[in-house]
Amino acid sequence: MFIRKKRIPSVGKTQSTSFAYQLVESIRTEQGPRQRMLLSLGSDIGVEDQDLKPLAERIEEIFTGQDSFFEYSEKIEILAKRYASQLINRLSKPKEEQQKTDNQPEYYRVDVNSVEQKEPRSVGAEHLLLHMSSQLDLQKFFTGLGLLRKEVFLALGTMIGRAVFPASERATYEWLTQRSGLGELLDFDFRKTTLDDLYRISDLLLENKSDIETYLSSKQRAIHGYQSIMVLYDMSNTYFHGQAMENPKAKRGRSKEKRSDAPLVTLGLVVNEHGFIDRSSFFSGNVSEPGTLQSAIESLGVGEELFKPVIVMDAGISTTENLDWLKKRGYPYIVSARQDAPGVEMAEMLTEIESSGKESIKVGLLQDDGSGERWLYCESSAKESVANQMKKAFCDRFEEELSRIQASLGKPRGRKQYDKIIERIGKAKEKHKRISGCYDTEVIASEDGKTATKIQWKKKEESIEKRLNGHYFLRTNLTEHTAEDLWNFYNSIRTVEEAFRFMKSSLGMRPVYHRKEARVDGHLWITVLAYHLIRSCLYQLQQQGVLYHWPTIRNRMSSRIRTTTMVKTDDDQVLHLRTTTQAEQGQKEIYHALNMSPQIMKTNKTVFKL
16 A cells, blocks of 8 residues: 555636645556555545555554554554544445345354454434434534534534533543544544544534524423423533633632632523423523523513413522512512411411322411411421431531630730621621521620730520521412422423532533633533433333433443454455454343334455455
């Protein structure tokens, strides 16, 4: 084999000179020696002319399974492996011819000591999610948006990559080009793309975010046939790796991951009760949660419809202003109340509700006050247990602070001025304001009133009990439902909470390594798109009683590998077989539930005469 550099004639008035590189071999024919092109390498293979010969030699060594006597550069080694793989694929039997022999035995006498396994690529989880994208007609939809063929495959690659191998875009690119068989499933070579291509497709997907979300929301309803009567709205944030000075959304705020040392960015999700994301929004890290509800609901485009979904949200967003806005526009709602109940007189006996795990739930409606709203009293054994732990932790921290101030009074150089001690205690109360109001504190002064001699404090048990307990209230304008129905409605908010936990823990949403705003928004958007594919898969499995989480499915499918077996025959031929490992029982369970064939591509066979 050798690489031929072929001059391409200029077209039109341009005088530029270009070349095409071809991998060729010399063969004997009845008409004499001839050259046969094996593979077109393109117009720019990235090596100098003096490296063409060693590159061709290394390609032939890999293709024929020969040991190398020379050490090649890393660049030549990478290119040689790529072109050898393309050559094997190009020389494999045509599909029509292969189908004729698929069920017929074919025998070779081989040297078992020459057997080699190479180019293993994962295809299990990729195959599942590619099936989900086919159900959603994403290739056709992306093409309709104006994306080119290469851009369509890059879009699918970045979405499936985030779901199967959650990492940064740089790591995703390495996975697509070196570890995954997704390109083979798509009949697209990701090795011909660059990392910048992956960034550009992220920008392109972000530009079309509104159209994509509208399409996915309606398409998923059509495919899965579910009816949605409520939407759940919540927000969460993630932190930056670095300061992200160029990003106006990178702001410090209350981190839900306790990362007060880093700037944050916030993701808002509108999720229906079936776990599908209807809309997503990206906000700065210090955004006020209540102020985002109106734009999120308006983005659903349901404002003029006769049917309006029930809005479910937690106490962080259920301000009086937001509730008034929902009432004015005719939205039904059920929320965790951040306001005090108008009264505590029960209209009925408490009803005990069966709940998952060991949690005990008791609920009951309060008396109707004629305001058009109903209030639901809830007792939760799980919340009570958490509240007791919080009470102890808060009390311990506040008392430790007071003890440190008290100890300073007995130290020779400790601060003892009365006004300064009063100031320190005031700061401690502000620092621990969730519990400090449940204590009576007194500072004993010296006879002249200038120094403090002792600090006393007493815990008010009744106040602590009222401040932290397992009781809470829900408020709603759904006045015709039972207490149990209302609690079950609200309890569905766990769906959106689970979506946030999943994206953070299993889809690599945190931390964010980018600095620019568009790159950060693109990173979050790709995570949301990956969740769309995964949720579509999980929903169909759940309908069939298969209740695995995605990490379990992903791990179970990871053993489906596509690999090339190379072996030498006794008549001086090299046989290449590109095959996929067979599905195991646990994998077949998933395929059966999804009504999918366990076969992932057919065997490709290449025979080359030495």
